[in-house]
Amino acid sequence: MHETAKKVIAGEVRTASRLIRDIDDGNAEVWPVLKDLYAHRGNGYVVGITGSPGAGKSTIVDQLIYHLREEGKTLGVLSVDPSSPFTGGAILGDRIRMQRHATDKDVFIRSMATRGAFGGLSRSTKSSINVLDAMGKNYILVETVGVGQDEVDIVGCADTTIVVVPPGMGDDIQAIKAGVMEIADIYVVNKADLDGAEKAANYLTAMLELDSAKYSGDVWKPPVLMVEAVQNKGIPELLDAIKQHARFGPSFDQDYARNKALKKIRNELAEMIQTSLIEHCQAYIDNGSMMGKSVDAIANGDSDPYTESEKLIHRFLNSN
């Protein structure tokens, strides 16, 4: 086994930190280490937290950390922010909100921000989850910024996915989109003290009622919880809901858990193929300065992006 993998499994924080940074940087040297670690994953339970900016996700994560630590659980926390590399991260706030856990050696908090020309954030996040799992963390919390497709992909693979909704302003609660609703195992309306919180909760409940046929029988029906994260109100209930959901799947149907696991593997594999293939192609094209020639040809009106992309792909495929 690779020396780095041994150290991560032994729980060495500095080695794990460097590994996650290397994953985030897209450093190809991490691959043999990740292969070793994959077989040593423990039973870390992955909780994904998503929702609009300003919904209060970081505060909820902070409170969940607090309660799980009270129970003696160890934690890994990944904060995923695809938009940050432009100028280096969230402007303010998020990291500060979790500051009180910074000195707790059983809480390992890292930010992911990978954003190469061709993406790769989802692959990096999943690899980092595997690292935290191999370190032996009991819970791995993955918080994302925004509600784009990247985020849906990332948190959609968690064991339990929480969608956090701010109090509705007017009719705008309608802006909660179908894709996000599909991945939610638990809804949280945060800032329950504000106007519009009840409206938001009622709307979500009504949406779930519309789909009631889907939730009949032995199917998990996402609860809608009211929370005031800054006051720590409703957080124990949220933790209970997470634990209920964790017990739910396997309790009624072994096939359910197996199918969920297979789907997760399939998604992870598809993503790795995608990201790696693009990296290979990019390296080939960059190496031959082919991109610049094609861009010039298009700019001068001698060609178009459809013709040039076919040409470059053809060359790449024949170079192997």
Next chain:
Amino acid sequence: MHETAKKVIAGEVRTASRLIRDIDDGNAEVWPVLKDLYAHRGNGYVVGITGSPGAGKSTIVDQLIYHLREEGKTLGVLSVDPSSPFTGGAILGDRIRMQRHATDKDVFIRSMATRGAFGGLSRSTKSSINVLDAMGKNYILVETVGVGQDEVDIVGCADTTIVVVPPGMGDDIQAIKAGVMEIADIYVVNKADLDGAEKAANYLTAMLELDSAKYSGDVWKPPVLMVEAVQNKGIPELLDAIKQHARFGPSFDQDYARNKALKKIRNELAEMIQTSLIEHCQAYIDNGSMMGKSVDAIANGDSDPYTESEKLIHRFLNSN
């Protein structure tokens, strides 16, 4: 020239509709048509509109359409919603808000929702913009849902990008992320009548002041506009700002416009390569049922996603 391309250039709405639907469906037969149309793009001015869900983007788009129609301009409008394919689009609202233009033949409104296993939304959106441009539309408005990386990629290539911000709730205006700030040419604080609107505007202005070195000299400094879209307040000023920005680049520096155009082409080409390459690979893997075998091997603990992805990529590259 392809018959379909001729009809699109002639402005045939049904042909253009079918073409955009085919683009959205990832139908490869559209490629020869898109090549023909690329050379026949006009001078359609592309305005991107993004911002958090609930910020009121659709209402702003609706009002912009109204004012541009008053000026006799023709319009194409693309509503981009990557999360919709799960259950078929926004739950309510967005389409309804633009309904009053539905019978206006000079306003061509379409939704994009492409979301194959391997993405492709950005490529589809750019191809659809090219179609609207070839139809001769004066303005092309592209509205996105959410603030994920997909959205940043899509609207970041517009000639003018508007970032819409809802009134700040508490400190949560901080949740406006750096990546989104990088792409904004104009900020709009919508719902200016609500509490927190001024706070949001002050925050944005302060953020821009912090970066004042960046905005010294002949550089466009994004204005922060207060708008009440439902009351049509501030919309003429927004339109003025768009026009000022359109005149700004070329006015002081021809190189500015040229470099911007080259960067746009480069991004478009990179995306097309990425999406097409993945499609080729996916077709190869699906055809050989290789994915299922790899997933089983990983699930049984006989392999890991890192090894299997390398193996499948290797096979694909050697199959060509």
